[in-house]
Amino acid sequence: MNKKFLVYSVAAIVITAMVVLSTTGSEREAESPFFKYVGVKSCAATCHKGDTKGNQLEIWQNSKHSKAFITLQSPEADQIAKDKGFTTPAAETPLCLKCHVLGKDIDPEELTDTFDKTEGVQCETCHGPGSEYKKLSIMKDKQQAISNGLIINENGEEFCRSCHNSDSPTFKSFNYDEYWEKIKHSDPSVAK
Numbered sequence: 001m002n003k004k005f006l007v008y009s010v011a012a013i014v015i016t017a018m019v020v021l022s023t024t025g026s027e028r029e030a031e032s033p034f035f036k037y038v039g040v041k042s043c044a045a046t047c048h049k050g051d052t053k054g055n056q057l058e059i060w061q062n063s064k065h066s067k068a069f070i071t072l073q074s075p076e077a078d079q080i081a082k083d084k085g086f087t088t089p090a091a092e093t094p095l096c097l098k099c100h101v102l103g104k105d106i107d108p109e110e111l112t113d114t115f116d117k118t119e120g121v122q123c124e125t126c127h128g129p130g131s132e133y134k135k136l137s138i139m140k141d142k143q144q145a146i147s148n149g150l151i152i153n154e155n156g157e158e159f160c161r162s163c164h165n166s167d168s169p170t171f172k173s174f175n176y177d178e179y180w181e182k183i184k185h186s187d188p189s190v191a192k
Contacts, residue, residue, distance in 0.1 A: 036131040037112065037124045039114045039124075040057075040116075040122040041116070043057075043123040043130060059184075066122075068120035069100050077091070097117070128149045133146075133150045156180065160180075164176075
């Protein structure tokens with residue numbers, strides 16, 4: 001009888017531990033949401049285009065950022081990748097994709113099915129994954145948007161130079177102030 005009691009006790013402890021550990025893991029996930037990249041079309045769908053929003057989408061569409069991935073599909077880009085020792089085409093080389101898409105290594109787990117890397121350097125490259133802040137009700141509250149993953153780069157030059165640096169073949173003399181003037185995209189409806 002003591003052996004049976006011991007076996008049941010151990011089984012009960014193991015089952016209880018498994019339940020507690022699985023609950024703790026779920027609670028941790030709830031406390032620390034996993035933000036995902038949704039893509040420029042989600043950002044532009046209703047919020048960031050037109051005169052009332054400072055033509056943010058249009059500025060991006062007319063920038064080299066929107067064509068950054070396309071530039072990787074050229075023979076010149078493939079040659080640069082080859083010269084750097086890569087055996088894959090530039091559009092498939094992680095180090096090239098890092099700056100021509102997200103400004104960081106691409107983790108497919110962080111992408112929703114609406115994210116399209118061929119759209120190049122998109123809104124979320126600078127402003128963080130938008131899955132949890134893209135709703136208008138959240139975007140209206142700046143602090144809530146920041147809590148939900150929005151990044152506001154206070155030091156834009158430092159961030160830009162993470163890609164526009166001496167390793168970049170076309171931006172060896174990158175002038176932040178000059179280039180920022182070409183892509184700045186303030187929302188006139190937001191008070192500073």
